[in-house]
Amino acid sequence: DQQVKQNSPSLSVQEGRISILNCDYTNSMFDYFLWYKKYPAEGPTFLISISSIKDKNEDGRFTVFLNKSAKHLSLHIVPSQPGDSAVYFCAASARDDKIIFGKGTRLHILP
Amino acid sequence: GAGVSQTPSNKVTEKGKYVELRCDPISGHTALYWYRQSLGQGPEFLIYFQGTGAADDSGLPNDRFFAVRPEGSVSTLKIQRTERGDSAVYLCASSLTGGQGPGELFFGEGSRLTVL
Numbered sequence: 122d123q124q125v126k127q128n129s130p131s132l133s134v135q136e137g138r139i140s141i142l143n144c145d146y147t148n149s150m151f152d153y154f155l156w157y158k159k160y161p162a163e164g165p166t167f168l169i170s171i172s173s174i175k176d177k178n179e180d181g182r183f184t185v186f187l188n189k190s191a192k193h194l195s196l197h198i199v200p201s202q203p204g205d206s207a208v209y210f211c212a213a214s215a216r217d218d219k220i221i222f223g224k225g226t227r228l229h230i231l232p
Numbered sequence: 233g234a235g236v237s238q239t240p241s242n243k244v245t246e247k248g249k250y251v252e253l254r255c256d257p258i259s260g261h262t263a264l265y266w267y268r269q270s271l272g273q274g275p276e277f278l279i280y281f282q283g284t285g286a287a288d289d290s291g292l293p294n295d296r297f298f299a300v301r302p303e304g305s306v307s308t309l310k311i312q313r314t315e316r317g318d319s320a321v322y323l324c325a326s327s328l329t330g331g332q333g334p335g336e337l338f339f340g341e342g343s344r345l346t347v348l
Contacts, residue, residue: 157337164323164339210274221287222274
């Protein structure tokens with residue numbers, strides 16, 4: 122039972138445009154959400170997070186939006202750069218519990 | 233060390249053998265996690281330590297898998313009677329806080345296990 126779902130296995134975006142990665146979750150107890158980025162042969166690295174008390178968190182080119190009623194969050198990257206090409210994992214946790222990851226979305230930034 | 237260190241980086245073994253994978257977390261991080269990542273999948277939770285004790289081991293697939301963290305720092309994931317389906321990248325992560333909030337997981341580069 123996938124509690125965190127990333128339904129798009131891959132996404133291609135032109136350099137300079139906006140990349141939007143989507144994530145849905147099923148567990149209403151989740152109250153903390155994270156995005157991780159992973160390059161080949163490396164471990165995932167933390168990108169940005171959001172608490173359920175917020176609906177938006179911004180950090181430079183990265184913004185995460187949370188829609189609790191729809192159990193949906195998205196990561197916006199603008200402008201997209203070649204170095205953003207990677208696999209992006211959405212993750213979530215309930216208070217003091219383990220962090221559950223989605224299957225990931227591979228982002229390709231096209232020159 | 234500066235980051236989470238995992239050894240070995242690659243391990244090839246035969247079906248039925250015993251394997252140990254080691255994780256050295258960031259100094260001072262009290263929480264330590266083990267995840268397993270198969271091809272095309274996201275990291276799958278295995279076990280989480282808070283200090284020396286396993287706070288949640290609900291992700292361990294069966295009793296062939298066991299993990300320890302005797303002194304609250306280095307952890308070892310042990311797999312007995314390995315099967316071909318155990319082949320995956322085993323990721324270790326540590327964090328400063330017990331779970332989430334402002335803290336996040338810092339991952340090692342993983343140990344790639346191949347069972348022939």
